[in-house]
Amino acid sequence: MARIVMKFGGTSVADLERIRNVARRVKAEFERGNDVAVIVSAMAGVTNGLVSQVTEAAQIADLREYDVVVSSGEQVTAGLLAIVLQDMGVDARSWLGWQIPMETDDSHGSARIQNIDCEEFDRRFSARQVAVVAGFQGISSQGRITTLGRGGSDTSAVALAAALNADRCDIYTDVDGVYTCDPRIVAKARKLDKITYEEMLELASLGAKVLQTRSVEMAMKRQVRVQVLSSFEDKPGTLVVDEDEIVEQAVVSGIAYSRDEAKITLLGVDDKPGVAAKIFGPLADNAINVDMIVQNVSTHEARTDLTFTVVKNDLSRAVKVLQQNQEELSYVDLIWDPEVVKVSVIGVGMRSHAGVALTMFRALAEKGINIQVISTSEIKVSVLVAEEYTELALRSLHTVYGLDSA
Amino acid sequence: MARIVMKFGGTSVADLERIRNVARRVKAEFERGNDVAVIVSAMAGVTNGLVSQVTEAAQIADLREYDVVVSSGEQVTAGLLAIVLQDMGVDARSWLGWQIPMETDDSHGSARIQNIDCEEFDRRFSARQVAVVAGFQGISSQGRITTLGRGGSDTSAVALAAALNADRCDIYTDVDGVYTCDPRIVAKARKLDKITYEEMLELASLGAKVLQTRSVEMAMKRQVRVQVLSSFEDKPGTLVVDEDEIVEQAVVSGIAYSRDEAKITLLGVDDKPGVAAKIFGPLADNAINVDMIVQNVSTHEARTDLTFTVVKNDLSRAVKVLQQNQEELSYVDLIWDPEVVKVSVIGVGMRSHAGVALTMFRALAEKGINIQVISTSEIKVSVLVAEEYTELALRSLHTVYGLDSA
Numbered sequence: 001m002a003r004i005v006m007k008f009g010g011t012s013v014a015d016l017e018r019i020r021n022v023a024r025r026v027k028a029e030f031e032r033g034n035d036v037a038v039i040v041s042a043m044a045g046v047t048n049g050l051v052s053q054v055t056e057a058a059q060i061a062d063l064r065e066y067d068v069v070v071s072s073g074e075q076v077t078a079g080l081l082a083i084v085l086q087d088m089g090v091d092a093r094s095w096l097g098w099q100i101p102m103e104t105d106d107s108h109g110s111a112r113i114q115n116i117d118c119e120e121f122d123r124r125f126s127a128r129q130v131a132v133v134a135g136f137q138g139i140s141s142q143g144r145i146t147t148l149g150r151g152g153s154d155t156s157a158v159a160l161a162a163a164l165n166a167d168r169c170d171i172y173t174d175v176d177g178v179y180t181c182d183p184r185i186v187a188k189a190r191k192l193d194k195i196t197y198e199e200m201l202e203l204a205s206l207g208a209k210v211l212q213t214r215s216v217e218m219a220m221k222r223q224v225r226v227q228v229l230s231s232f233e234d235k236p237g238t239l240v241v242d243e244d245e246i247v248e249q250a251v252v253s254g255i256a257y258s259r260d261e262a263k264i265t266l267l268g269v270d271d272k273p274g275v276a277a278k279i280f281g282p283l284a285d286n287a288i289n290v291d292m293i294v295q296n297v298s299t300h301e302a303r304t305d306l307t308f309t310v311v312k313n314d315l316s317r318a319v320k321v322l323q324q325n326q327e328e329l330s331y332v333d334l335i336w337d338p339e340v341v342k343v344s345v346i347g348v349g350m351r352s353h354a355g356v357a358l359t360m361f362r363a364l365a366e367k368g369i370n371i372q373v374i375s376t377s378e379i380k381v382s383v384l385v386a387e388e389y390t391e392l393a394l395r396s397l398h399t400v401y402g403l404d405s406a
Numbered sequence: 407m408a409r410i411v412m413k414f415g416g417t418s419v420a421d422l423e424r425i426r427n428v429a430r431r432v433k434a435e436f437e438r439g440n441d442v443a444v445i446v447s448a449m450a451g452v453t454n455g456l457v458s459q460v461t462e463a464a465q466i467a468d469l470r471e472y473d474v475v476v477s478s479g480e481q482v483t484a485g486l487l488a489i490v491l492q493d494m495g496v497d498a499r500s501w502l503g504w505q506i507p508m509e510t511d512d513s514h515g516s517a518r519i520q521n522i523d524c525e526e527f528d529r530r531f532s533a534r535q536v537a538v539v540a541g542f543q544g545i546s547s548q549g550r551i552t553t554l555g556r557g558g559s560d561t562s563a564v565a566l567a568a569a570l571n572a573d574r575c576d577i578y579t580d581v582d583g584v585y586t587c588d589p590r591i592v593a594k595a596r597k598l599d600k601i602t603y604e605e606m607l608e609l610a611s612l613g614a615k616v617l618q619t620r621s622v623e624m625a626m627k628r629q630v631r632v633q634v635l636s637s638f639e640d641k642p643g644t645l646v647v648d649e650d651e652i653v654e655q656a657v658v659s660g661i662a663y664s665r666d667e668a669k670i671t672l673l674g675v676d677d678k679p680g681v682a683a684k685i686f687g688p689l690a691d692n693a694i695n696v697d698m699i700v701q702n703v704s705t706h707e708a709r710t711d712l713t714f715t716v717v718k719n720d721l722s723r724a725v726k727v728l729q730q731n732q733e734e735l736s737y738v739d740l741i742w743d744p745e746v747v748k749v750s751v752i753g754v755g756m757r758s759h760a761g762v763a764l765t766m767f768r769a770l771a772e773k774g775i776n777i778q779v780i781s782t783s784e785i786k787v788s789v790l791v792a793e794e795y796t797e798l799a800l801r802s803l804h805t806v807y808g809l810d811s812a
């Protein structure tokens with residue numbers, strides 16, 4: 001007997017037929033004698049519709065009321081799934097964030113879970129009842145509904161699994177696991193049986209939209225065994241685990257990409273202490289996040305060029321902020337380019353293997369792909385290249401690192 | 407300065423443009439210096455959609471989960487209206503049933519309000535905040551969401567008005583008040599400026615769908631001044647008040663009709679004590695309500711005919727139950743007719759005026775309309791006639807009782 005948390009995303013509960021499919025999976029897990037808690041998202045499209053209504057209602061909406069409106073989608077799914085489970089002979093009841101309670105801080109729209117009291121769940125499990133929990137939502141210390149940010153149901157699931165001391169947290173989605181690369185681009189991409197938390201974290205934050213980044217952080221911190229698998233197929237997915245659970249660790253586990261960034265270069269910047277702070281201060285003041293940053297060595301006259309990336313949506317605002325501050329920043333020219341892609345190779349194995357970055361640079365050079373910006377961490381190397389090379393770069397790297405399926 | 411409860415039905419909040427219209431009305435009331443609580447229904451069509459989803463999910467759904475699903479519509483409207491009000495510069499916040507709390511009994515799907523704690527509202531009113539309350543919903547002693555039955559937002563409004571000691575409870579709807587008769591049928595129908603609680607109660611229960619019956623009962627019991635008015639026009643509606651507030655009371659205030667009943671006749675029933683209980687027992691056991699009942703005098707051989715009406719939807723079930731019990735009920739024949747209409751004249755004035763029923767019978771006879779069943783109460787006379795006479799009967803009676811507009 002085990003204790004399992006199952007989480008189903010929006011496409012897995014998109015209509016009643018799919019909710020019945022979900023109920024059958026839950027029933028099977030329950031009939032194995034397991035304690036089962038199910039976390040559900042809103043039916044596909046519902047949350048987007050609610051967000052549109054809020055946006056149409058007012059340009060700037062009170063986030064406390066935004067949360068009241070957008071949390072309703074998960075409430076509906078939870079009720080419907082409980083009804084369908086009961087109809088299949090499985091005792092089940094729905095739980096809303098405030099009923100558990102799933103206590104969060106007061107950061108409406110992107111609240112963080114602080115505490116989950118699971119005593120009642122323990123009692124219900126003993127009485128062989130399935131808990132159907134509305135994901136994405138919690139309750140603040142003020143007694144108001146909060147939401148956890150887009151993709152927040154993943155975090156609800158991992159947090160509940162941690163609080164329940166669950167043996168596994170199964171994240172059911174519309175893909176059957178985590179791949180070495182996006183299979184829509186790299187046909188030879190392989191599904192990974194296992195991946196480490198660290199790698200999954202990099203993948204999530206680098207644009208692979210399988211899990212919400214925060215849910216992976218929490219799984220790592222709380223040591224929750226997460227499995228990503230398909231709600232439409234009957235086969236094992238990808239387990240997200242500790243490094244020591246993976247016997248043969250590849251040097252590179254996966255290759256991610258993000259078309260979501262844009263490049264900005266300030267030419268002829270003063271090369272003296274404090275200049276970076278002067279440049280990035282106004283951006284931060286405008287809530288514009290900067291990702292990759294490179295500063296060239298000073299060329300002549302103590303001037304340098306500074307290149308960095310921002311999210312594409314922020315590009316025009318960032319350019320405006322920099323132009324307004326040209327005098328103070330004393331740069332000579334400002335250029336920008338939204339047609340770039342960030343390609344990253346990820347693997348905890350590279351900690352103990354030299355030459356991973358070199359292999360990447362050589363492979364790209366061989367294909368005539370110019371690297372514009374480089375940034376590295378302990379377990380990843382990211383480069384910025386022209387967007388038109390996306391497919392070529394991904395496929396070349398996938399082959400070079402020996403990831404291609406047979 | 408007054409304290410006003412305003413309630414807006416589904417058609418009044420059907421889309422964001424209409425929600426803005428509602429917000430403008432709320433703002434106007436608020437800017438007169440009044441304390442304002444607003445009760446909102448779900449946007450038109452939303453609750454029906456949610457009910458369909460539940461029905462599709464399972465033939466017999468757990469009513470606790472039904473309530474979780476169908477209460478979500480009001481939650482969305484409350485959040486959106488609070489956002490729009492804030493956008494117009496009016497401080498407002500949404501309140502869900504469990505947040506107030508609007509305490510009800512545990513009769514899910516048709517719960518009754520037991521207690522409303524309004525202390526927090528008093529504080530918020532003093533701070534000049536508008537309370538936007540999700541109608542139709544409450545919370546049970548088990549901490550589960552309850553709903554008050556279709557049209558329940560009317561009851562939410564009246565109950566809140568009573569708890570808040572409000573000066574008025576304005577029910578905004580898509581008609582501009584209560585009419586002497588359905589204006590779609592009787593062109594000369596007039597809007598009433600005032601109507602008594604008792605009359606409104608009869609009208610509501612006899613098929614005029616302006617207010618939920620239970621909300622009128624509560625208004626009468628708790629002495630809440632209710633006004634029915636249009637959310638689309640700027641003119642006074644109909645005040646529902648105590649009898650002594652109406653100076654010149656007409657004998658008949660209005661004429662209602664219901665096409666929702668069907669007639670059943672048992673021919674040749676034993677005319678002896680206990681037979682009625684024997685007949686209506688099996689119907690009650692099958693949750694079939696019987697409305698009008700007449701039993702003819704015994705004709706010969708101590709046998710009689712018994713006629714009664716049931717809701718049209720229950721007709722086939724009722725017939726089946728009676729046929730299954732034919733032996734025990736020992737009737738000779740069973741006939742039924744769904745093509746009937748119940749026409750009722752209503753007025754507290756008839757308490758002190760004889761001949762009201764006679765006027766009705768004569769008027770119908772003059773038009774050649776045969777009366778099939780009669781039932782009366784202190785302030786109403788109802789007759790069952792063939793459905794094809796609906797319009798003729800209503801128009802004749804409207805004229806006979808002097809209700810026609812000039």
